[in-house]
Amino acid sequence: MTARLVGATLAAGAAVALSAATAVPALAQPHAAGGQATVSVLHGVPGLTVDVYAGDKELIPAFKPGTLTDPMKLDAGSYDIKIFKKGEGPGGTPAIEKTVDVPAGANATLVAHLTADGKPALDAFVNDTSKVPAGKARLTVRHVAAAPAVDVRAGKTPVFKDLVNPKEAKGEVAAGTIRADVVLAGTETVAIGPANVNLAEGTNTVVYAWGSAKDKNLALKTQTLSGMHSSPGGVPAGGSGQAASHNKNVPLAALSLGAVSALGAAGLLFRLRTSTR
Incomplete structure (x- = not known):
């Protein structure tokens, strides 16, 4: 190169x-x-x-x-x-x-x-800094590696499927620590991980899969954006109505390809x- x-x-x-x-x-x-x-x-x-x-x-x-x-x-x-x-x-x-x-x-x-x-x-x-519901955290995964489509798993359960470079997927989950890994899409073949990812309340934890599968140097990098707490029982509000509408409150196991967003x-x-x- x-x-x-x-x-x-x-x-x-x-x-x-x-x-x-x-x-x-x-x-x-x-x-x-x-x-x-x-x-x-x-x-x-x-x-x-x-x-x-x-x-x-x-x-x-x-x-x-x-x-x-x-x-x-x-x-x-x-x-x-x-x-x-x-x-x-x-x-x-x-x-x-x-x-x-x-x-x-x-x-x-x-x-x-x-x-x-x-x-x-x-x-x-674009980093999503809209409000996160009380007790929740936002998880964002970005595929920026020289690798084919992948599934992102938590506890060996796929939560983001068929994620391709350079797309992202995101959703809101209960705050806490998850055991995550990355596998080739539709398989059990682990490409990266597993690793513990701490999802703190009121944060957007961004996980990057980067490197090269061919050169066997795939790795994870984590970025945490904070300050997005909501008051207990309050109504989450983003910077605009449009931002708030993307603030999905979904169970971790329910996250899927539908959460993938285009970045054009x-x-x-x-x-x-x-x-x-």
């Missing part, structure tokens, strides 16, 4: 890792004053460590596969990102250079990962433009 290919997948992910947002305000273009976004990034491309720059300023040295950044507040605007194979910047030629636009109001996770057939890709997932619109969160330089 070339540094250029991997660099292409990481260009937008790099922008959201601007933990030095207060230190590099000049990076934002004039239209950056329109609010902020909350963004995390997962580096899910196995086998390559990179250095990330904005202009000539190093932002993320030695960004390693399997790394998930903390959520960050970024000013909306454009960021000029350069990606180098570890140790080759900033004097060398970047493997990729992108201008990344970050829109206001977004709460999302960018995932640099492999497609089902092993090619580098970048997908933006999510890609609109982050537009990538190749710089003409």
